[in-house]
Amino acid sequence: MPDGLTAPEPPPTHPPTASQPGSRPRSPWVVASVQAVVVVVVFGVVGAACGWLWYHLWDPPSGVVAGHQWFTDEAGLRDDFQGVAWYVTIALTAGLVLGILTAWxxxxxxxxxxxxxxxxxxxxxxxMLRVGAHLSPGDPHELARTAKDGTKLEGxxxxxxWPPRASFTFGAMTGVALVFLVSSRRAPDEPPQP
Incomplete structure (x- = not known):
């Protein structure tokens, strides 16, 4: 009997899942496994795309063969370092964005x-490392062993x-940690009120 002081509870907006014939709730292990596979596949695709981007943003250093060795000038040394710098920049950024999106x-x-x-x-x-290296020219130190003196080769x-190679993982873990630390998506379990 209503007492006029409390509002009646609204009817449920959706039928309970147990009352639907033939439907079973998904196992948490299946959902977690599918989630893990999706994350790994997305990271793999993005990693390959980052390798392509890394190659296309990089300017290959040029050098000359002398005495079956490859030598580069000062500009070539800067371009050689530029390859590592682009790798770290792209990997950190992509890892950070993917880590944030995945955790969120x-x-x-x-x-x-x-x-x-x-x-x-x-x-x-x-x-990323394999795709970028595959698209780039061959190792000039190896090619110089069989090349004539004065031959120009690209790096x-x-x-x-290993520290630059870990930048993708570092960026991803930073993104995940930021989301896990800043957000509180799950409400703590509270005892039911009488």
Whole structure:
């Protein structure tokens, strides 16, 4: 019997899922697995695209063969460093954006998201490096061994040390950490009120 002091509860806007015949709720493991695969695939595609972009933004250094060795001038040394600088810039930016988007949009399971972002960013860094190196000219030091003196050769894209190679993963983890620290998407469990 209404007491006139409290408002009646509104009717539910959607039917409960248990009352629908033939429908079963999805297993949390299936959803988490699909989420992880989607994250890794997206990171891989973006990593390959970043490798293409890296190659097209880079100016290959030029050099000359002398005594079956490749030598470059000061401008060539700057262009050689430019390849590593572009790699770090592109990888950090792409990793940061993907990390933020992944953590914000795919928040079903934070632990699965974290592991998938780590695996995906490692794959993306590898594919970026491989695609960029594949598109660039061959290693001039190897080509100089069989070239005549005075032959002009262009340098190759390469990242020889591990800190620049980790920039994709560092950017992605920074993006995930920012979203996880700043947002509180899940409400804490509260006991039901009587």
């Amino acid at each position: 949009l795919l928040d079903r399971s934070e632990l699965v998201t974290l592991v998938a972002v780590i695996a995906g960013s490692i794959l993306a860094a590898y594919l 190759a894209l390469s990242v020889s040390s």
